[in-house]
Amino acid sequence: MPVYKAPTRDTRFVINELIGLEKFQHLAGFANAGQDLTDAVIEEAGRFVSEVIAPLNQVGDREGCTRHADGSVTTPTGFKAAYRQYVDGGWATLSGPEEFGGQGMPHVIGFVLEEYLASANQAFAMYPGLANGAISAIIAKGSPEQQQTYLPKMVSGEWLGTMNLTEPHCGTDLGLLRTRAEPQADGSYAITGTKIFISAGDHDLAENIIHLVLAKTPGAPESSKGISLFIVPKFLVNADGTPGARNAVSVGSLEHKMGIHGNATCVMNYDGAKGFLIGEECKGLAAMFIMMNAARLGVGMQGLAQAEAAYQNAVLYAQERRQGRALTGPAEPGQKADPLFVHPDVRRMLMDAKTFTEGMRALCLWGALQVDLSHSALTEDERQAADDVISLLTPVIKGYGTDRGYQTATDMQQVWGGHGYIAENGMEQFVRDARIAMIYEGANGVQAMDLCGRKLAQNGGRAIQRLFALIDAEVADAGDNPAVALVAERLGKANGELKAATLWFMQNAMTDPNALGAGAYAYMTLTGVVTMGLMWLKMAKVAAATLAAGTQEPAFYEAKVICARHWALRVAPQAGSLRREVEAGPDTVMALPVESFATA
Known part of the structure; x- marks a missing residue:
């Protein structure tokens, strides 16, 4: 049976050390964001989800839901009781507005719970997850009477x-x-x-x-x-x-x-x-997009969530499964074979997974912070800046996050070899469950067109210019710090490739819309690579400073620096090929007549 343990230590690193959530307590909506309280929420959420929700994942997969003759539907065994515990524990109210009975925690803390739920049991997580989107739409567009009629019971989870x-x-x-x-x-x-x-x-x-x-x-x-x-x-x-x-x-x-x-x-x-x-x-589409944008960020988190669950099980298997010998000679001569961990190709997949999951967690939570700041920052310019950045990155978090999440889930299944193909081991369920995230709430090709066809040109390109400036400032701030110099250099180059691809769109897409359509997916992926690098440079700086100051957890922070270098050496080089793919234009994509695609 697969296992899941919420990654609370890494979450606390992002919330407390990378984001520094406590420093925003002076802003509206952040009053309950003190470290002691948020740490307690994170740990208790991890415990509840790992112990109560995760054991139902395979049950739900095997049983499915049942439609009865009267048209009613029942959920799998244990779901109803677990949901009652979820409501009774106050988890439904975590980031709900206080005026309707919520706890008023920042959206970023609600996102922590969303990740844990989706990793433990994505099918279960979708029930309260969709309600959160509906709540957002009613808050934004509902009349006072509608809000009073529906929101208290929806916020409570009833x-x-x-x-x-x-x-x-x-x-x-x-x-x-x-x-x-x-x-x-x-x-x-x-x-x-x-x-x-x-x-x-x-x-x-x-x-x-x-x-x-x-x-x-x-x-x-x-x-x-x-x-x-x-x-x-x-x-x-x-x-x-x-x-x-x-x-x-x-x-x-x-x-x-x-x-x-x-x-x-x-x-x-x-x-x-x-x-x-x-x-x-x-005016309904604008109202629905409020719900859809919230849902798209949540779906991006689902890509991370399935990757995390699959990664945890692949790590355990690689530690236990013995096959072959290390290329440099037997690692454990007293055993008939070495653990899978000695093989560089297995390590490659696991390092790719660790670098993606931790980087994506940082990007999702940092993005959720921008949602909070778009409402609560002190000045209009700060609110606008946060809104610009998260509006631009929402299709990237959804598209890139779910693409890479699915790929990571399949790589982790690959670590298990043939045993990963066997249903009772649970790895194939992670792959199947991860697949839908690339499709719903707007298929990822639609996300790419939203990014390139709408978001880039809005307000004269203000949002993408803000992102460029943010990355340039982060690279410049690294200075000549040897601990992060490589990461900063490679991020600067990758950002240059993104700037070049953006300029190419500006020069070509107006005269040939197919140029935009043919290059949009590669551009979305390129933006994902670069923003992931931004997170890794930020994390590497924090980790290097902590190591220099002295810490009782050196292995944790050393791993951050190594993963940042892994991004720099193994992921950042993709930026150049993605830019060239954008600049290849639509000629070959659109050249063949429809009948030439027929196979018989």
């Missing part, structure tokens, strides 16, 4: 939420959606249509489910400009706040999926269900 976008004939192109919203005399709308791929669409974990549904009103434009957003509760809410009559929303079927079997992915049928408009009519 009610959960979903997002309903996709339909059988439309996914990314939401302008094609057909779900209709007919105005009613009482001010509500009758919602009719079918949605597919709805994660957590129905289940037995919470007493009510608050669906956020995209639909079009009569006469609305037949494009994305005609989309409105509606609250459609599973149970209508009585005047006293309790669940009332069942709404006309039902589960048509459960999707049969490659992974995340423990999450109920539903076909949802809306048959004149009562819905309530959020925000303005025909």
